Amino acid sequence: MSDSFRSPATRAVTAGRGHLPPGDPLNPPVVFASTYAAGGAVGYARSGNPTWTALETAIGALEDGEALAYASGLAAAAGVLDLLPAGAVVVAPAVAYTGVRELLEQRVVERKLHVRWVPMADAEEIADAVAGADLLWLESPTNPLMDICDLRAAAAAAHEVGALTVVDNTFATPLGQRPLDLGADVSLHSATKQLSGHSDLLLGAVIVRDGGLRDRLADRRTLLGAVPGPMEAWLALRGIRTLAVRHERACANAAELADRLGAHPAVHRVRYPGLPGDPGHSLAASQMQTYGSMVAVEVAGDADLAERVCAGTRLWVHATSLGGVESSLERRRRWPAETADVPESLLRLSVGIEAVEDLWRDLDEALSSAG
Numbered sequence: 001m002s003d004s005f006r007s008p009a010t011r012a013v014t015a016g017r018g019h020l021p022p023g024d025p026l027n028p029p030v031v032f033a034s035t036y037a038a039g040g041a042v043g044y045a046r047s048g049n050p051t052w053t054a055l056e057t058a059i060g061a062l063e064d065g066e067a068l069a070y071a072s073g074l075a076a077a078a079g080v081l082d083l084l085p086a087g088a089v090v091v092a093p094a095v096a097y098t099g100v101r102e103l104l105e106q107r108v109v110e111r112k113l114h115v116r117w118v119p120m121a122d123a124e125e126i127a128d129a130v131a132g133a134d135l136l137w138l139e140s141p142t143n144p145l146m147d148i149c150d151l152r153a154a155a156a157a158a159h160e161v162g163a164l165t166v167v168d169n170t171f172a173t174p175l176g177q178r179p180l181d182l183g184a185d186v187s188l189h190s191a192t193k194q195l196s197g198h199s200d201l202l203l204g205a206v207i208v209r210d211g212g213l214r215d216r217l218a219d220r221r222t223l224l225g226a227v228p229g230p231m232e233a234w235l236a237l238r239g240i241r242t243l244a245v246r247h248e249r250a251c252a253n254a255a256e257l258a259d260r261l262g263a264h265p266a267v268h269r270v271r272y273p274g275l276p277g278d279p280g281h282s283l284a285a286s287q288m289q290t291y292g293s294m295v296a297v298e299v300a301g302d303a304d305l306a307e308r309v310c311a312g313t314r315l316w317v318h319a320t321s322l323g324g325v326e327s328s329l330e331r332r333r334r335w336p337a338e339t340a341d342v343p344e345s346l347l348r349l350s351v352g353i354e355a356v357e358d359l360w361r362d363l364d365e366a367l368s369s370a371g
């Protein structure tokens with residue numbers, strides 16, 4: 001594939017295919033193998049598989065870097081944290097994806113790492129906290145509060161002190177935000193979500209531009225064994241082929257619903273970076289290509305009311321996870337690991353690609369009848 005076609009929407013369709021000799025299948029086959037005939041580039045399947053290589057080429061092309069695929073988003077996160085020496089100092093989001101926070105908290109309890117917890121929306125506090133740090137972990141928009149972090153400012157502050165900067169880019173997707181262009185060293189994805197897009201697999205990825213860092217991460221992945229299965233890699237690549245159209249539709253639906261929800265009598269507050277009145281809007285406009293398909297809604301009432309809304313929808317699926325073609329919602333505080341900073345009445349909406357009027361009618365009815 002000629003490198004001159006640089007649009008990410010085009011690359012999502014073509015990347016990972018390579019030059020096609022006459023008679024070859026268009027798509028890379030799924031290769032089930034634990035072992036390979038001796039003497040080749042890959043000796044054993046824990047260090048490589050042609051199906052992941054195709055997927056990694058495609059994910060890397062989306063953010064102009066080199067990608068590594070993992071068994072899950074959390075495996076990718078653990079693979080990055082595992083590079084840190086004992087006693088390292090990490091600056092991390094006080095309220096963001098719970099799995100990464102739990103990974104860090106465990107390492108603090110086990111006295112392996114020191115963590116300074118910071119609010120993602122406060123650039124000054126992040127800049128102050130990175131003094132003497134080894135790694136800065138960022139997430140924007142945050143899961144589930146939808147706070148926006150000034151990624152340029154945070155990465156610049158980290159680089160001044162030599163700290164590695166990681167951005168969890170799951171909510172934005174590679175089409176919505178390019179952390180490596182904003183100064184980050186690692187862009188991380190739960191490819192379980194929008195990238196694969198069909199709620200049928202677990203997969204993670206990191207994207208980097210430094211070859212040495214890529215090699216260190218790849219060595220660690222091999223030793224941890226946190227590698228993807230070939231079937232998952234193949235399905236994820238198939239999902240990526242339609243990422244651009246899914247993303248465009250899901251973002252348009254999310255923007256429309258966020259706007260309408262803001263005026264709904266059963267809604268107390270909506271967070272969506274695309275809303276002109278959102279506290280993160282101008283920052284998001286300066287660093288994101290699209291505002292994404294995630295919306296946070298605080299219903300005007302308590303946890304029970306929020307649960308009744310979830311139970312009352314017919315089209316929206318009541319489930320955790322996000323980024324599938326189907327719209328889903330859940331009350332985040334139903335999970336004990338979610339912090340008390342997340343309101344009891346907060347619903348996290350993952351907006352899919354259904355007809356927006358159907359999504360609105362279902363949500364409107366569930367909100368109106370829950371009260």
Ligand SMILES: *Cc1c(COP(=O)(O)O)cnc(C)c1O
Nearest residue numbers: 072073074097143170190192203
């Ligand atoms: C889901 C998620 C993860 C973890 O990914 P898994 O594939 O579930 O391991 C990490 N970060 C964010 C923002 C997520 O939403």
